Amino acid sequence: MKRYAICGISNRALNMFIKPLLTTFATDNCIVGLLDGDPLRFEVCKQQYPELAVTPIFRPGDFEQMIQETKPDAIIVAGRDDTHVDYIVLGLKYDLEVITEKPMVTTMVDANRVLTAEKLSKGKVVVTFNYRYSPIHRKIKEFIQKGHIGRVTSIDLNWTIDTYHGASYFKRWNRQRDFSGGLSIHKSSHHFDLVNWWIDQNPVQVFAIGDRHYYGENGEHNPSKKDGRHCESCAERQKCSYHMRWSSRGSSTKVKDDHLLESLENTNLYTDYRPDACIFDSGIDIEDTYAAVVKYDQGALLSYSVNFSAPYEGYRLAINGTKGRIETTEYHEPSRIPFPIPMQQTIDYFPLFGSKEIIHVVHTEGGHGGGDPLLLEDLFLGPDPAREYEILAGAKAGAYSIAVGEGVWRSCVENKPYDIKRIDV
Numbered sequence: 245m246k247r248y249a250i251c252g253i254s255n256r257a258l259n260m261f262i263k264p265l266l267t268t269f270a271t272d273n274c275i276v277g278l279l280d281g282d283p284l285r286f287e288v289c290k291q292q293y294p295e296l297a298v299t300p301i302f303r304p305g306d307f308e309q310m311i312q313e314t315k316p317d318a319i320i321v322a323g324r325d326d327t328h329v330d331y332i333v334l335g336l337k338y339d340l341e342v343i344t345e346k347p348m349v350t351t352m353v354d355a356n357r358v359l360t361a362e363k364l365s366k367g368k369v370v371v372t373f374n375y376r377y378s379p380i381h382r383k384i385k386e387f388i389q390k391g392h393i394g395r396v397t398s399i400d401l402n403w404t405i406d407t408y409h410g411a412s413y414f415k416r417w418n419r420q421r422d423f424s425g426g427l428s429i430h431k432s433s434h435h436f437d438l439v440n441w442w443i444d445q446n447p448v449q450v451f452a453i454g455d456r457h458y459y460g461e462n463g464e465h466n467p468s469k470k471d472g473r474h475c476e477s478c479a480e481r482q483k484c485s486y487h488m489r490w491s492s493r494g495s496s497t498k499v500k501d502d503h504l505l506e507s508l509e510n511t512n513l514y515t516d517y518r519p520d521a522c523i524f525d526s527g528i529d530i531e532d533t534y535a536a537v538v539k540y541d542q543g544a545l546l547s548y549s550v551n552f553s554a555p556y557e558g559y560r561l562a563i564n565g566t567k568g569r570i571e572t573t574e575y576h577e578p579s580r581i582p583f584p585i586p587m588q589q590t591i592d593y594f595p596l597f598g599s600k601e602i603i604h605v606v607h608t609e610g611g612h613g614g615g616d617p618l619l620l621e622d623l624f625l626g627p628d629p630a631r632e633y634e635i636l637a638g639a640k641a642g643a644y645s646i647a648v649g650e651g652v653w654r655s656c657v658e659n660k661p662y663d664i665k666r667i668d669v
């Protein structure tokens with residue numbers, strides 16, 4: 245029986261890790277400890293999973309006591325982003341396997357702490373980059389690896405996050421750089437990891453520009469400049485375009501938040517913290533729009549943009565190589581897109597000299613086109629021996645994704661290129 249302790253009883257931890265450990269993977273795995281800074285999170289967890297009623301609970305300062313008393317083989321780190329680093333480093337000190345949510349950490353200083361700790365440990369870090377596992381994303385990896393487009397020379401990736409999902413980052417802790425690293429790390433690290441992994445090259449330099457155009461007190465759609473409002477009790481919510489886009493005037497309909505548990509939506513889920521703070525608060529200190537270029541060590545150039553207040557969600561991707569080009573467009577969450585979109589995402593392949601082909605991929609049950617169940621199997625049953633390439637990310641990949649994300653932000657602030665140091669492990 246493999247023993248897990250969960251550090252950070254977040255919404256993500258409840259749904260992505262605790263639930264499968266108690267169901268699909270319960271035969272060979274068990275949860276022996278729960279750690280969080282907020283006592284209410286244990287109640288929320290135990291209410292949802294009565295199987296954990298007697299599982300011991302620990303506060304952040306009691307990590308070492310938790311390890312000694314519950315003797316886990318592995319920890320799962322899934323709390324607020326800035327809290328990851330301490331648990332990862334301590335877990336490695338005890339030679340444990342460490343499974344961490346993305347972003348691994350929120351700064352390169354902390355990424356280096358993890359890399360150093362891992363060198364001295366028998367334990368290993370796994371970063372759960374679930375985007376890698378979607379069928380389209382795996383197909384792109386395989387296609388490039390098989391040499392169909394030759395050596396990768398340039399990538400264009402433009403990501404849009406809709407007003408429903410994008411606004412959610414500005415209602416919660418994510419809106420403070422100290423907690424999330426800003427969206428170039430918190431969110432874009434997913435995107436940078438995908439590119440780094442697809443092309444199998446290391447980023448060496450970043451130049452970027454970023455701004456806050458939509459959220460914060462100067463947001464064009466702010467009904468009035470007033471701090472401290474919360475959606476649920478806001479007197480001006482009928483004047484708020486972001487609220488009304490996803491709600492009706494009737495008080496029974498609320499803005500739904502991806503990050504709340506549906507069954508518990510009407511109850512308090514956190515102490516001293518509400519995940520529906522006003523997206524126009526003046527304390528917001530992160531950007532909502534970026535344009536960046538990234539240079540890679542084998543010559544590839546990435547042109548990347550992201551916008552967190554778009555009418556629909558998805559991305560456009562093109563990858564050019566010495567033998568051809570692939571293109572694909574994703575429309576995310578079709579239920580939130582108010583116009584017709586293609587039924588299935590496909591990949592267009594244009595050989596440099598030849599006719600176009602359209603690649604269809606097999607989608608299976610589960611989140612991210614069937615990607616999430618595969619990630620969970622790799623985590624809890626061990627990596628699939630039949631797969632011909634590495635897909636579970638380690639600390640090095642986690643660190644490179646942070647390096648690009650931090651580079652994007654630093655380059656914006658300092659108005660100069662940011663050099664990424666080579667990571668040797």
Ligand SMILES: NC(=O)c1ccc[n+]([C@@H]2O[C@H](COP(=O)([O-])OP(=O)(O)OC[C@H]3O[C@@H](n4cnc5c(N)ncnc54)[C@H](O)[C@@H]3O)[C@@H](O)[C@H]2O)c1
Nearest residue numbers: 252253254255256280281282304322323324325327345346
């Ligand atoms: N891979 C993905 O697609 C994906 C999706 C959502 C969230 N995430 C990641 O999952 C993690 C949790 O995100 P969420 O939105 O579910 O969070 P959440 O807001 O639901 O929970 C954050 C938790 O961290 C806890 N916490 C705060 N300080 C702590 C400390 N010092 N020690 C331990 N716990 C502490 C809070 O009490 C809370 O329980 C984040 O790292 C986030 O980036 C990943």
